[in-house]
Amino acid sequence: MRTLKLASLLAAAAILLAAQTRRTLDIYWIDVEGGASTLIIAPSGESLLVDTGFPGNDDRDAKRIQAAAVAAGLTKIDNLVITHFHGDHVGGLAALSKAMPIGKIWDHGESIEASQPNGAMLWQNYLAAAGNKRKVVKPGDKIPLAGVDITVVSANGEVIAKPMKRGFVNELCEGAERKPTDNTENSRSTGFLLTYGKFTFLDVGDLTWDREMMLACPTNKIGEVSLMQATHHGFSNGQSGAPALIWSLKPQVVVVNNGARKGFSNGGYETLAKIPQVEGIWQGHKGAMNDADHNTSDDMIANLEEGAADKGNWIKASVSSDGKFTVTNNRNKFSKTYTSR
Numbered sequence: 352m353r354t355l356k357l358a359s360l361l362a363a364a365a366i367l368l369a370a371q372t373r374r375t376l377d378i379y380w381i382d383v384e385g386g387a388s389t390l391i392i393a394p395s396g397e398s399l400l401v402d403t404g405f406p407g408n409d410d411r412d413a414k415r416i417q418a419a420a421v422a423a424g425l426t427k428i429d430n431l432v433i434t435h436f437h438g439d440h441v442g443g444l445a446a447l448s449k450a451m452p453i454g455k456i457w458d459h460g461e462s463i464e465a466s467q468p469n470g471a472m473l474w475q476n477y478l479a480a481a482g483n484k485r486k487v488v489k490p491g492d493k494i495p496l497a498g499v500d501i502t503v504v505s506a507n508g509e510v511i512a513k514p515m516k517r518g519f520v521n522e523l524c525e526g527a528e529r530k531p532t533d534n535t536e537n538s539r540s541t542g543f544l545l546t547y548g549k550f551t552f553l554d555v556g557d558l559t560w561d562r563e564m565m566l567a568c569p570t571n572k573i574g575e576v577s578l579m580q581a582t583h584h585g586f587s588n589g590q591s592g593a594p595a596l597i598w599s600l601k602p603q604v605v606v607v608n609n610g611a612r613k614g615f616s617n618g619g620y621e622t623l624a625k626i627p628q629v630e631g632i633w634q635g636h637k638g639a640m641n642d643a644d645h646n647t648s649d650d651m652i653a654n655l656e657e658g659a660a661d662k663g664n665w666i667k668a669s670v671s672s673d674g675k676f677t678v679t680n681n682r683n684k685f686s687k688t689y690t691s692r
């Protein structure tokens with residue numbers, strides 16, 4: 352009797368210990384239907400959410416974020432990065448902050464659209480929800496997350512002044528197409544490089560072509576990466592996705608957080624397909640505006656349906672300390688394992 356009790360106690364303790372000592376870095380791309388919400392859980396268990404999806408729709412996006420957080424074993428969000436103050440990134444915050452405790456909130460500073468009607472509303476709602484939790488970051492700053500390195504590479508329209516260790520002179524700059532300076536919140540996006548051993552993950556929010564070129568030329572200031580979240584939901588019809596950056600980053604795997612009809616076009620897919628040595632393209636949604644040759648294989652698309660039929664499936668990456676990472680489609684459990692170069 353006593354032995355049995357001890358055994359079940361030990362079993363319970365083992366489960367608790369397993370939850371406390373994660374062995375992987377996990378990244379979830381939550382389906383917020385063309386908005387952005389990426390949940391990162393460090394091997395230490397500390398969490399960082401990047402963006403909160405849209406407002407409205409009966410708090411659909413906040414509920415999906417909470418569901419992903421609960422599935423990941425979280426009871427709170429330790430850190431939140433708001434890349435910029437557009438509704439598809441900051442809109443879910445008010446509902447999410449009522450549903451779950453949120454620790455620190457990192458942003459790029461005042462919205463450049465705060466004097467426009469819609470921009471003012473988003474900015475004021477953000478200030479009300481974020482309260483005294485805000486911390487403003489600039490390029491080169493670190494966002495502390497136990498067990499991984501997170502370096503801010505872009506914020507408030509500026510990019511890191513000096514190349515990082517893995518940066519290099521970029522041969523793709525000569526003759527590369529340039530686009531005019533963007534003066535919206537997109538170009539203000541806070542972007543960061545996460546490093547965990549040999550694995551690197553780049554998320555630059557909706558950073559625009561002109562700022563991508565600042566990161567890419569004449570020196571690729573970031574270096575090559577293992578995994579990239581496609582800029583701007585899949586380059587948004589050429590507003591982002593400068594090949595001089597995307598192709599020189601040489602991401603092995605790209606995750607596109609597109610909506611069925613937002614962000615991702617045939618041209619966006621072509622830019623991804625031409626990445627040298629790309630090993631995997633994963634999509635949040637099947638691009639309804641893309642033709643059959645310009646979507647990745649159905650196995651690697653989390654949501655094939657749109658509108659009311661959309662189930663809100665996520666894509667997840669689990670990264671081991673040896674640099675191996677497995678990407679899984681939550682819809683069909685299809686997965687592939689890659690090795691960070």
Ligand SMILES: [Zn+2]
Pocket residue numbers: 385386387437439440557583584
């Ligand atoms: Zn966006």
